[in-house]
Amino acid sequence: MIGQVQKPLEEILEYLEGREKxxxxxxxxxxxxxxxxxxxxxxxxxxTLAQHGKQVLAAIxxxxxxxxxxxxxxxxxxxQYRREIEECDAVLLLxxxxxxxxxxxxxxxxxxxxxxxxCPGTNSMGHMGGGPTLFKEKCMQCGECELGxxxxxxxxxxxPKGFLDGPCGGTTRDGKCEVDPERDCVWVSIYERLKExxxxxxxxxxxxxxxWSKMQRPRQIEVVPLDLGQ
Amino acid sequence: MKTASNLERVLxxxxxxxxxxxxxxxxxxAEVVRRKARILKGYADAFNVTDGQTxxxxxxxxxxxxxxxxxxxxxxxxxxxRDRNRIALQMDVLGVAALGIHNILSISGDHMSFGNxxxxxxxxxxxxxxLVKIVKDMRDEKKFQCGEEMDVEPRLFIGAECxxxxxxxxxxxxxxxxxxxxxxxxxxxxxxxxVPRFAEFMKCAGDMGLLDDVYVLAxxxxxxxxxxxxxxxxxxxxxxxxxxxxxxxxxxxxxxxxEEREARRAAQQEEGLDICVETIxxxxxxxxxxxxxxxxxxxxxxxxLIVERxxxxxxxxx
Numbered sequence: 001m002i003g004q005v006q007k008p009l010e011e012i013l014e015y016l017e018g019r020e021k022x023x024x025x026x027x028x029x030x031x032x033x034x035x036x037x038x039x040x041x042x043x044x045x046x047x048t049l050a051q052h053g054k055q056v057l058a059a060i061x062x063x064x065x066x067x068x069x070x071x072x073x074x075x076x077x078x079x080q081y082r083r084e085i086e087e088c089d090a091v092l093l094l095x096x097x098x099x100x101x102x103x104x105x106x107x108x109x110x111x112x113x114x115x116x117x118x119c120p121g122t123n124s125m126g127h128m129g130g131g132p133t134l135f136k137e138k139c140m141q142c143g144e145c146e147l148g149x150x151x152x153x154x155x156x157x158x159x160p161k162g163f164l165d166g167p168c169g170g171t172t173r174d175g176k177c178e179v180d181p182e183r184d185c186v187w188v189s190i191y192e193r194l195k196e197x198x199x200x201x202x203x204x205x206x207x208x209x210x211x212w213s214k215m216q217r218p219r220q221i222e223v224v225p226l227d228l229g230q
Numbered sequence: 231m232k233t234a235s236n237l238e239r240v241l242x243x244x245x246x247x248x249x250x251x252x253x254x255x256x257x258x259x260a261e262v263v264r265r266k267a268r269i270l271k272g273y274a275d276a277f278n279v280t281d282g283q284t285x286x287x288x289x290x291x292x293x294x295x296x297x298x299x300x301x302x303x304x305x306x307x308x309x310x311x312r313d314r315n316r317i318a319l320q321m322d323v324l325g326v327a328a329l330g331i332h333n334i335l336s337i338s339g340d341h342m343s344f345g346n347x348x349x350x351x352x353x354x355x356x357x358x359x360x361l362v363k364i365v366k367d368m369r370d371e372k373k374f375q376c377g378e379e380m381d382v383e384p385r386l387f388i389g390a391e392c393x394x395x396x397x398x399x400x401x402x403x404x405x406x407x408x409x410x411x412x413x414x415x416x417x418x419x420x421x422x423x424x425v426p427r428f429a430e431f432m433k434c435a436g437d438m439g440l441l442d443d444v445y446v447l448a449x450x451x452x453x454x455x456x457x458x459x460x461x462x463x464x465x466x467x468x469x470x471x472x473x474x475x476x477x478x479x480x481x482x483x484x485x486x487x488x489e490e491r492e493a494r495r496a497a498q499q500e501e502g503l504d505i506c507v508e509t510i511x512x513x514x515x516x517x518x519x520x521x522x523x524x525x526x527x528x529x530x531x532x533x534x535l536i537v538e539r540x541x542x543x544x545x546x547x548x
Contacts, residue, residue: 166408171468175397209316
C-alpha cells in the first residue's frame with residue numbers, strides 16, 4: 001500500500017485560492033486504510049471547504065476496494081459526476097500522488113478531454129505494509145529484488161545508508177542503528193537470520209555495485225487488461 | 231611495489247608504520263592546513279585528511295591533501311561514498327592520482343543526519359567495499375567500473391576502514407574478508423581502547439588468513455578531557471571505551487585546586503596522552519598489527535608527543 005498523511009489545511013486552501021467550485025475525490029484503497037481519503041475524510045473535507053466559503057459540487061468516496069489509481073475504475077466512477085467535474089474550478093484529490101495523476105491524465109485529460117486544476121490533499125510516504133495500526137516501509141521498488149540474498153529482509157530500505165555489503169561501523173554495541181537508536185540495525189537481523197539458516201557464506205560474497213538503472217524514472221509496464229467481467 | 235607510496239614502502243620494509251589524521255578546516259583557510267601540516271611533519275609516514283567527517287561541510291579532502299603535500303607531507307586522501315556516485319568517485323580517483331597523491335582510504339561516510347545539513351540527499355550509490363574494488367580494478371586492470379579501459383591508471387595504495395567493536399561482533403571479521411578480497415592494501419581501524427577485544431578480533435582475522443594479505447593499522451586517539459572520555463564511552467556509536475579509562479581521566483588532576491584550571495587541564499591531557507601511548511605499546515604486541523593510525527581530533531599538537539613517547543621516532547626513510 002501507499003502510506004500517506006493529510007496535508008496541512010492551509011496548504012490545501014492555498015492551492016484552492018481563487019477557485020470556488022470544488023470536486024473532492026477520495027479512494028477506496030490505501031487512502032481509506034490510512035484515513036486520508038476514505039468516505040469519512042471525503043465528507044469532512046467537503047464540510048471544511050464549505051466552511052471556508054467553497055462550493056463543493058461533489059464529494060466522491062469510492063467504496064472500499066475501489067482504487068482511484070486504477071484508471072478503468074476511476075473513469076467509471078468519475079463518469080457519474082461528469083457534469084460536476086466539467087463545472088468545477090478545481091478537483092481536490094484525497095489520494096496518493098498516483099491516484100491524483102491517474103485522474104488528471106487518464107480520466108480528465110484522456111477520457112473527458114478536460115484541462116482542470118487538480119490539487120493534492122495528502123502527502124504520500126512510500127510503499128508500506130502492516131496494519132491495522134502500525135505500517136512500515138519495507139520495499140523501495142528497486143526493480144531488482146534482493147530479498148533472496150538477505151534472508152528476506154531488504155537492507156536497501158531498512159538501512160538508512162542502503163548498504164548491500166553488511167553493517168556500517170556505527171552499529172551500537174546492543175545492535176541498534178546509529179541513525180535511530182530506537183531501531184535494530186537491519187544488518188544484525190540479517191546476520192542472525194542467515195546464521196540460523198546456516199547461510200553466513202552469503203555475507204562474504206563480493207557483490208557488484210547495484211544496477212540503479214532499474215530504478216531510472218519514470219518507469220512503466222504494459223500488461224494484458226484484467227477481465228473484470230464488466 | 232604497487233605504487234610510489236611512502237606508506238607502502240614503510241610497511242613493505244617491515245617497519246611499524248605510523249599514520250596520523252589532519253582535520254581540514256570549516257573554511258577556505260589554507261593556512262590552517264599548512265599550520266597543522268608543519269606540526270605533524272616528520273611524525274608519521276602518511277597523513278589522512280578526513281572527507282566530510284560526521285557529515286559536516288569542510289574543505290575537500292583532496293584539496294587539503296594537496297596543500298599538505300606542498301608542505302612536504304605524504305597525504306592519504308579519504309573518499310566517502312555518501313556524497314558522490316560512482317561517476318564522481320572515479321573522476322576524483324583519477325584526479326587525486328594525477329595530483330601526485332599515492333594513498334586513498336575508502337569510506338562509506340557518516341549519515342547526513344549527524345551533520346550540519348541533515349536535509350541533504352544521501353548518495354550511497356556504492357559502498358566503501360565496492361569503492362575499494364573499483365579503485366583496485368582501475369589501478370591493476372586499467373578498467374573503469376563499467377569495464378571500459380584507460381591509458382594511464384591511478385597508482386594508489388588502497389586503504390579501508392574497519393570497526394572491530396560494532397555489533398554484530400562476530401560478523402566483523404567477515405566484513406574484513408570482503409575488504410581484503412575487494413583489494414584493500416591496508417586497513418585503519420576504529421579507535422582502539424578495548425585492547426583485549428581488539429586482540430580477539432585480530433586473532434580471528436589471523437585464523438582466517440586475512441593478515442597475510444593486508445596491513446592492519448590500529449586506530450588510537452588521545453582523550454582530551456574527562457568529558458570527552460564520557461562522551462566517547464556513551465554517545466559515539468560503535469565505540470568501546472572501557473570504564474577504567476573514563477575513571478582514570480576523571481581522577482586526573484583531581485588533586486589540583488579547581489581554580490587552577492590550566493594546571494588541571496594539563497594534567498588531564500597528560501593522562502590522555504599516557505593512555506594513548508600505553509595503548510600503542512599494547513597493540514604493538516598483538517600479532518598482525520602493522521602500525522598505528524593516530525586520530526588526535528582538533529589536537530594535532532598531541533601527535534608529536536605521542537609518537538615520541540611511544541618510541542616511534544625517527545620515522546624510517548625508505
